[in-house]
Amino acid sequence: MRWLLNIWRTLTKPAKYLTLGSISISAFLMGIIFWGGFNTALEATNTEEFCISCHSMESTPYKELQQTVHFSNHSGVRATCPDCHVPHDYGRKIARKLEASHDVYGWLFNTVNTPEKFEDKRLEMASREWKRFDRDKSAACKNCHQYDSMKWDSMSKLAVKQMKRAAELDQSCVDCHKGIAHKLPEMGTARAPELIAEVGRGVSGVQVGQTYFTALTKPLFFNEKTDVEAGTLNIATKVKVLEVKGNRAKIGIDGWRKKIGAGRVIYYDFGLNILSAQLTKDAALEEGVIKTFEEKEDPMTGLKWQRVEADIWTDTDYLLTDLQPLWDYARSTYSTACSVCHTQPAEAHFDANTWPGMFQGMIAFVNMDQDTQALVQKYLQEHSSTFDKSAH
Structure with missing residues (x-):
């Protein structure tokens, strides 16, 4: 340590023979050398090579x-x-x-x-x-x-x-111009890489009896083994895990369906066109898939609706424990992407059944993948005047 102490004493000791001018000139020249060397190194690391x-x-x-x-x-x-x-x-x-x-x-x-x-x-x-x-x-x-x-x-x-x-x-x-110089990320079934980067790919192991929310639009299956699809589970839909086998989970989807045809489409609530899942005709008619409960008539349309629960299988990936990250992403996306052409209306400006038509008229002018479109539309519907009673 002696040589370090000697260097420190030398550096801190007042100059006896150098003038203020020579010290200033020396410092100036050393600064130029340092600055030149720094910039040379900076530019050397700033080349394609x-x-x-x-x-x-x-x-x-x-x-x-x-x-x-x-x-x-x-x-x-x-x-x-x-x-x-x-x-x-x-x-x-x-x-x-x-x-x-x-x-x-x-x-x-x-x-x-x-x-x-x-x-x-x-x-x-x-x-x-x-x-x-x-x-x-x-x-x-x-x-x-x-x-x-x-x-x-x-x-x-x-x-x-x-x-x-x-x-x-x-x-x-x-x-609007992602992927213009490099290949876009591959996400397998995902069509919304930014969304998944923001909210994550879901929990590592789902638990029986717990509720989850879908981070993407996901395929449904008849059982834990088949690859034959039985329908589609919509993004941001609440499900309850009933059984887990390998990378498949049997889930329960609560909702309502219109009592017309096979009743394949499951909606979020009575009288509201907020999509939760769409089953194939075969799945909707399969015994044990759909349980029916109460029945009500919609006074606006005269259609009869049934409260139902669909018990069906899906893969365990892209299931989140919290819905809020999806809503946060949807709110941010709506705020930025949908202000390109005009000031966007507030979420509670329209009711849940009016929003789909209004939103579909907007998305022709923005660059938005299908999953993000579905998420933003559901966000608008579930934050519409139907649920926000403080709105006009």
Whole structure:
């Protein structure tokens, strides 16, 4: 430790022979050398060559980029990795570089060094980038694509309508253009990768007697073994687990059905067109699948409804213990996606049976997958004036 103490005494000891000017000039020159070296290192790590020096980056995302218009196009302008993934202004670039320490950890511990590991992490990595693009309204895209430079007369009428509204809001490009440079995450039966990234894939082991909520639209089956589908279980539907065998669970779905035809469709409540499940005709007529209870007539339509419980099988994945994360995601999605064309009405502005028609008229102008559409519609219905009595 003696040499450390000597260095410390030297550094803290007042100068005897150097003038204030020579000290200032020396400090200035050392600052230039340090700053120059720092920026040289910064720019060296801000090139495509550096990005793809990691094998997992070169073998998968870089090859995907090479198949897109961002790599090769008629104008010869190419977007490289740092063009999209590193902010151009200095302060945010430094912050991004610090954030990239997470990538260094992944490289050291080989978290994505095989195609299988990469696919397992693809959703997580993509979701992180989508959120970053959302935070800065896709500033990286707008370094090349400027709203005020677009030729509106060369677009379709629908594109003009959407893009002009996006320009007014300075909307993030990835709201509508995910998957434009890299393959979208594979989610198996899932069609809503962002939704699943937000709410999770469900509990690891479901318990008999417990209630759950479906995180996705899921297939129903006649028993624990067959692959023959017996219908569809709608997203955000409450179910009770009656039996578990392997990766299948027998569930009970409480609701109401219209007493017409085979009565295949199960609704959330009497007189409300809020979908819980749709059975096939064979499943609806199968003995033991549907239990019926009380019967009521809808005064608005004259149709008779039956309170029912459907006991049927489904896979145990994508079952959540809490409904609130789904509603939070639906509220956020409705607030952002559905304000592209106009100010969206409040949830309680319409009743539960009016919302489907109104919502279907909106979704033609937004980029929303089927599961998210179904979730947002159910959220609007279950938070409509039918349930919120404080609304007009």
